Amino acid sequence: MKPAITDRVPIGSFFDLDRKDPNLIRLREQGAEMALPFVLMECLVKSGTPYAEHALSLRSEHVTVAGTSFDWYDAELPDEIANEINLADYQIAEHTDERRTMLTRALDHLSLAHPEDFDRVREFVRGLLWVVRKPGVRVSSLTSSSDPALPYVIVFSDKASHHIPPNTVSDRSSHLCLAENLLHEGTHQSVSFHILQHQVFATGYSSQTSPKIEIRWRAGQGEDRNRYWEVDRAFHATCVYNQLLRFRQAELRRDDLMPAERATFQSAYNEGLTAVRYLMRELELLTEHFTPHGIELLAVLRHRTHHL
Secondary structure (H helix, E strand, C coil): CCCCCCCCCCCCCCCCCCCCCHHHHHHHHCCCHHHHHHHHHHHHHCCCCCHHHHHCCCEEEEEEECCEEEEEEECCCCHHHHHHCCCCCEEECCCCHHHHHHHHHHHHHHHHHCHHHHHHHHHHCCEEEEEEECCCCCCCCCCEECCCCCCCEEEECHHHHCEECCCEECCCCCHHHHHHHHHHHHHHHHHHHHHHHCCCECCCCCCCCCCEEECHHHCCCCCHHHHEEEHHHHHHHHHHHHHHHHHHHHHHHCCCCCHHHHHHHHHHHHHHHHHHHHHHHHHHCCHHHECHHHHHHHHHHHHHHHCC
16 A cells, blocks of 8 residues: 655655755755745745745754754744744754754664654654743643644654653653654654645635544643644644554564653553544544545555554
8 A cells, every 4th residue: 555645755846945946046055955944934824924034044053863964943033933833932942962962862763763764754854943932931832843834844842852642741851752753743744745735635625614523632631722623633643643653663662662661652552542543533434525535545544543
């Protein structure tokens, strides 16, 4: 069976940052490759905001693993960008030796222990936004996130080193948890790429008018948007959980996990399996919101879920 989501960026496609687009060429010639994803953001958001120009105020530290360099952003996150991707309550975290070591170990673990997963991350991730809440902000801190409006860039906080969605929390920070959350967001990006290049949802489908799927494991977690998901959001989550459960299986097969790490991944696997089976059943009741291609993807996901 073909994979449920794309694993390569087609050459010459909209997402190809090496294509002959005047704005992309200009930034490449300026040596400002770190701003390239924001050119795509301008095209997707269509607000007239020059996000790439604002991105030039950022600095970037290169984190290189297995021959691949990632832009770890630094400096102040421009308000124009933060507001568009729901980061108004956050600022870029200080680049400390501790965070640098944690990030490098997480990426290195993916490259050595999960090479196929690392291939996905390196294909769909260029920029890393490690954030912390702004002083005085009391909202619950995000673990990790990515926004379809900003391709190639993923967001995460210190929480990503000890929380594995949906609800597994480790007492100790671990590069293994961060590795999973990097894969989590890289997979979300690949799903976004696929949806934007292929018609997955039926003509006329809209997130605003979509039926909602109750997310039982988020009962009591505040806003309705966290407890009731649209069809496209549930589809995203089903794709991601399928990927992450295989990551967790591989971790549990290792013989060098510490007891606490094994307990964390076993709990996460059990929770994730329950979640993905539930989402799969709910989506299969709503196939009228998918194209024939989307229904084929659901069949692939069903097959993959059955073999977890």
